[in-house]
Amino acid sequence: MVTSPISTSNKHLLPEAHEQAQSQLRSEAILRTVIESEPECIKLLDRNGTLLQMNPAGLAMIEADSFATVQGQCIYPLIDPEHRLAFEQLTAKVFEGDSGSLIFKITGFKGTGRWLETRAVPLRDGPEILALLSITRDITEHKQAQQALAESEERFRATFEQAAVGLAHIGLEGQWLMVNQKLCDIIGYTREELLTLTFQQITHPEDLAADLVNVQRLLSGEVSTFAMEKRYFHKHGTAIWINLTGSLVRGEFGEPKYFIAVIEDITKRKYAEQALRESEAFNRQILDSSGDCIKVLDAEGRLVYLNQSGQCLLEIDNQLDVIGKRWTDFWYSEEHRLACEAVTVALAGGQGRFTGFCPTAKGTPRWWDVQINPMEGEDASRRLVSISRDITESKLAEENLRQVTDALELRVVERTADLLDANQQLQLELVERLRAEDALERLGRQNELILNAAGEGIVGLDLQGRVTFINPTGARVLGYTVDELLGRPLHKVTHRSQTVQVIYDLTSYCIYASLQDGKVRSLVDDVFIRKDDVRFPVEYVSTPILEKDQTVGAVITFRDVTERQVVQRLKDEFISVVSHELRTPLTSIRGALGILAGGVLGPLPEKGQRMLDIAVNNTDRLVRLINDILDIERMESGKATLHKQTCDTMSLVHQSLDVMRPLAEQAGVSLSVDCPSCKLLADPDRVIQTLTNLLSNAIKFSPRGGAVSVRVECHDAHLLVQVDDEGRGIPADKLESIFERFGQVDATDSRNRGGTGLGLAICRSIVQQHGGRIWAESTGHGSTFSFTLPILEYTHSLVCFA
Amino acid sequence: MPSKRVLVVDDEADIREVIQMCLELVEGWDVLLAASGNEGLMSAQSEQPDAVLLDVMMPEMDGVATFKQLQANRETRQIPVLLLTAKVQPTDRQRFAELGVAGVITKPFDPLTLTAQIKALLQW
Numbered sequence: 001m002v003t004s005p006i007s008t009s010n011k012h013l014l015p016e017a018h019e020q021a022q023s024q025l026r027s028e029a030i031l032r033t034v035i036e037s038e039p040e041c042i043k044l045l046d047r048n049g050t051l052l053q054m055n056p057a058g059l060a061m062i063e064a065d066s067f068a069t070v071q072g073q074c075i076y077p078l079i080d081p082e083h084r085l086a087f088e089q090l091t092a093k094v095f096e097g098d099s100g101s102l103i104f105k106i107t108g109f110k111g112t113g114r115w116l117e118t119r120a121v122p123l124r125d126g127p128e129i130l131a132l133l134s135i136t137r138d139i140t141e142h143k144q145a146q147q148a149l150a151e152s153e154e155r156f157r158a159t160f161e162q163a164a165v166g167l168a169h170i171g172l173e174g175q176w177l178m179v180n181q182k183l184c185d186i187i188g189y190t191r192e193e194l195l196t197l198t199f200q201q202i203t204h205p206e207d208l209a210a211d212l213v214n215v216q217r218l219l220s221g222e223v224s225t226f227a228m229e230k231r232y233f234h235k236h237g238t239a240i241w242i243n244l245t246g247s248l249v250r251g252e253f254g255e256p257k258y259f260i261a262v263i264e265d266i267t268k269r270k271y272a273e274q275a276l277r278e279s280e281a282f283n284r285q286i287l288d289s290s291g292d293c294i295k296v297l298d299a300e301g302r303l304v305y306l307n308q309s310g311q312c313l314l315e316i317d318n319q320l321d322v323i324g325k326r327w328t329d330f331w332y333s334e335e336h337r338l339a340c341e342a343v344t345v346a347l348a349g350g351q352g353r354f355t356g357f358c359p360t361a362k363g364t365p366r367w368w369d370v371q372i373n374p375m376e377g378e379d380a381s382r383r384l385v386s387i388s389r390d391i392t393e394s395k396l397a398e399e400n401l402r403q404v405t406d407a408l409e410l411r412v413v414e415r416t417a418d419l420l421d422a423n424q425q426l427q428l429e430l431v432e433r434l435r436a437e438d439a440l441e442r443l444g445r446q447n448e449l450i451l452n453a454a455g456e457g458i459v460g461l462d463l464q465g466r467v468t469f470i471n472p473t474g475a476r477v478l479g480y481t482v483d484e485l486l487g488r489p490l491h492k493v494t495h496r497s498q499t500v501q502v503i504y505d506l507t508s509y510c511i512y513a514s515l516q517d518g519k520v521r522s523l524v525d526d527v528f529i530r531k532d533d534v535r536f537p538v539e540y541v542s543t544p545i546l547e548k549d550q551t552v553g554a555v556i557t558f559r560d561v562t563e564r565q566v567v568q569r570l571k572d573e574f575i576s577v578v579s580h581e582l583r584t585p586l587t588s589i590r591g592a593l594g595i596l597a598g599g600v601l602g603p604l605p606e607k608g609q610r611m612l613d614i615a616v617n618n619t620d621r622l623v624r625l626i627n628d629i630l631d632i633e634r635m636e637s638g639k640a641t642l643h644k645q646t647c648d649t650m651s652l653v654h655q656s657l658d659v660m661r662p663l664a665e666q667a668g669v670s671l672s673v674d675c676p677s678c679k680l681l682a683d684p685d686r687v688i689q690t691l692t693n694l695l696s697n698a699i700k701f702s703p704r705g706g707a708v709s710v711r712v713e714c715h716d717a718h719l720l721v722q723v724d725d726e727g728r729g730i731p732a733d734k735l736e737s738i739f740e741r742f743g744q745v746d747a748t749d750s751r752n753r754g755g756t757g758l759g760l761a762i763c764r765s766i767v768q769q770h771g772g773r774i775w776a777e778s779t780g781h782g783s784t785f786s787f788t789l790p791i792l793e794y795t796h797s798l799v800c801f802a
Numbered sequence: 803m804p805s806k807r808v809l810v811v812d813d814e815a816d817i818r819e820v821i822q823m824c825l826e827l828v829e830g831w832d833v834l835l836a837a838s839g840n841e842g843l844m845s846a847q848s849e850q851p852d853a854v855l856l857d858v859m860m861p862e863m864d865g866v867a868t869f870k871q872l873q874a875n876r877e878t879r880q881i882p883v884l885l886l887t888a889k890v891q892p893t894d895r896q897r898f899a900e901l902g903v904a905g906v907i908t909k910p911f912d913p914l915t916l917t918a919q920i921k922a923l924l925q926w
């Protein structure tokens with residue numbers, strides 16, 4: 001609707017101006033149309049703010065249904081009180097002839113708030129100002145957007161500042177553009193200081209490369225964000241571990257603008273992690289460096305962990321083969337029961353412990369001392385720790401010792417019997433030689449003392465298994481007197497109450513088996529019952545007593561193995577007794593017999609001389625036997641060390657031949673040698689001992705007129721020495737066993753040929769200590785003993801040590 | 803060769819007697835006997851023998867201690883000493899040699915060659 005003042009002015013137009021008026025009317029119509037359809041508010045106000053005219057867009061803004069309802073009203077009440085004065089001032093200004101603009105807020109008739117921007121100009125008619133003409137735009141949306149932006153920026157700033165993590169904007173060159181207080185706190189710089197630095201300057205050099213790679217990946221668009229753990233240097237110089245999350249902000253056209261970094265201080269966590277790792281590594285190291293087999297079992301007894309030593313000891317290639325398996329299933333028979341018991345005890349909070357035999361995964365026999373404890377810690381009842389110690393060596397050592405002791409005792413008894421025989425003959429013929437006889441008796445007493453003082457039970461059995469002899473120790477261990485046991489069957493005495501649980505098959509009982517087939521047997525895990533019904537674990541060896549190849553009984557040596565340590569002490573004492581106490585009377589015996597036999601006190605009858613020679617020879621053999629036993633004990637216990645030096649083969653062989661020549665001449669055996677000169681690094685005394693032992697055997701077993709030859713071949717890395725004889729040869733099944741202690745082909749050899757039964761065992765020890773090998777071959781007519789020694793040439797060792 | 807005087811020091815009476823008989827009968831030497839290290843020291847000083855045969859394993863003062871005392875005494879220092887021992891380890895031999903004894907005779911010994919051994923060691 002067009003304003004009336006305009007039309008009013010038109011009423012006064014003159015006719016000559018009609019055309020002009022017509023034209024004006026047309027332009028007025030155009031103007032009206034424009035105003036009506038204008039999307040912005042166009043209004044006229046008088047100087048008091050009364051609405052004179054308003055187009056539909058304006059009416060919509062103020063929420064008026066029609067112009068009629070608002071015509072002549074003052075619009076000031078619609079204006080927000082805050083802006084009302086400014087609007088009134090603008091109005092006044094316009095009526096003074098100026099123009100102006102204002103942003104203000106109104107509330108429409110229907111209550112809607114709007115932000116408006118208005119431009120007001122005076123509407124003049126000549127000098128008179130008729131009205132205020134304003135064009136007003138609704139800027140509510142713009143205002144809201146602006147406000148939202150401001151709010152968002154405020155929120156961002158607050159978030160940025162109050163964040164619990166370090167936040168930063170970083171320029172493309174790495175300079176810090178904006179940082180929050182938390183970040184400053186983390187790295188110790190003030191905001192101002194930090195803004196002069198780049199992230200490269202405070203990054204740990206070891207972490208920089210990785211960081212730069214990540215930055216490149218962001219820039220290239222390969223990733224939109226990355227996270228990494230890295231170190232910054234604190235202002236004080238210490239390294240701080242942080243977790244960095246980086247992303248890149250790009251501009252409207254995709255161009256990189258700056259990086260956003262989220263920085264979290266993880267130093268404490270890192271240290272905690274490291275400490276945990278170290279502690280774990282430390283524990284693992286302790287577990288792995290332990291020589292024992294350490295296992296962790298779950299409540300069902302299944303293996304959940306096995307340390308490295310355990311894997312080695314058990315010869316397990318792959319841990320996974322055993323993890324998850326029931327530990328008790330690794331044990332058999334009696335040990336299985338003991339293992340189950342131990343697990344039960346440990347699950348109840350106690351310590352389970354037992355000693356038992358369990359072969360490795362590859363079948364190597366091993367004995368173990370096993371302890372099982374509940375694991376300490378939160379889950380105490382859920383886990384068990386089992387620590388098994390490999391006690392195979394000490395078991396074997398005990399076994400060896402027992403065999404040596406048994407054999408020695410048997411031989412001492414035999415030798416003593418020889419000496420006593422000779423002694424009786426002497427008594428008949430040489431009554432005046434009382435001193436010598438005295439000495440022999442002393443030796444007999446000494447041996448009896450040793451037998452009685454032995455820490456093991458020694459029982460003699462007849463073919464029916466009845467006790468024919470028992471030493472006091474044996475009787476004491478069983479809780480009887482010697483007399484109570486004589487004549488009673490050992491099996492019934494020692495196993496009497498077991499018949500309820502286990503029906504022993506007499507034929508499978510090892511002592512009786514020994515009696516039947518004449519073989520030495522040992523059992524390490526039997527249980528005997530004392531007179532007072534107390535059961536105790538024993539080990540025993542059953543050695544048949546042979547007379548002319550017929551078994552006439554057996555000697556059983558048994559021991560209460562709960563006193564294992566006593567054995568070690570006894571062993572040392574025994575060695576010391578042998579080396580001194582036994583030699584001292586032997587010195588007297590040998591000296592006295594030597595003087596008599598040498599005829600220094602005058603000639604003797606022929607038979608008397610013969611008897612004395614026997615006594616001298618047997619004394620010498622006893623001395624050799626003691627020496628050999630000491631020798632092999634020292635070598636096998638590692639007490640004897642090799643004194644290696646550069647030697648020449650020719651010299652070694654000729655020295656050995658020189659020692660053996662008298663024996664060979666006496667036996668009518670010829671010696672020949674084929675030996676090149678060759679240097680080697682070895683203990684000359686020990687090599688000569690080996691060679692003389694082999695030569696002595698070869699000579700002893702050669703018939704008169706036979707030949708013994710020594711052949712030496714020098715190869716690249718080793719030396720081969722062979723001793724050939726023309727003796728009776730060695731059965732194929734004895735070629736190995738002759739190197740065992742007392743492993744002679746024929747048990748009577750030691751008596752008939754003057755050997756000790758230990759020579760070849762000593763040779764084997766010496767050769768093995770040198771890193772060589774020894775073996776025997778036989779064709780039935782004659783034997784060849786060969787051994788190798790590594791040639792560790794002197795020049796080689798010089799190069800090595802240079 | 804003029805007759806020699808040899809002092810035998812051993813705690814074992816039987817061994818003393820065997821050695822005495824052996825040295826007297828085989829070589830005709832004069833033999834002095836002592837049953838302990840202390841007796842041996844006194845006898846060596848007062849009798850000035852040509853040599854001492856000294857047992858190593860004796861109670862109270864052993865052979866090595868006795869030998870050291872003999873060496874410490876100006877009047878017995880020059881008397882050659884042979885040790886009698888049942889110990890045959892190479893390391894023992896070396897230790898005895900380092901002490902400065904004239905030789906070592908291993909027990910048990912062959913009585914018929916004992917004097918030969920003594921003569922060889924002492925270069926009589």
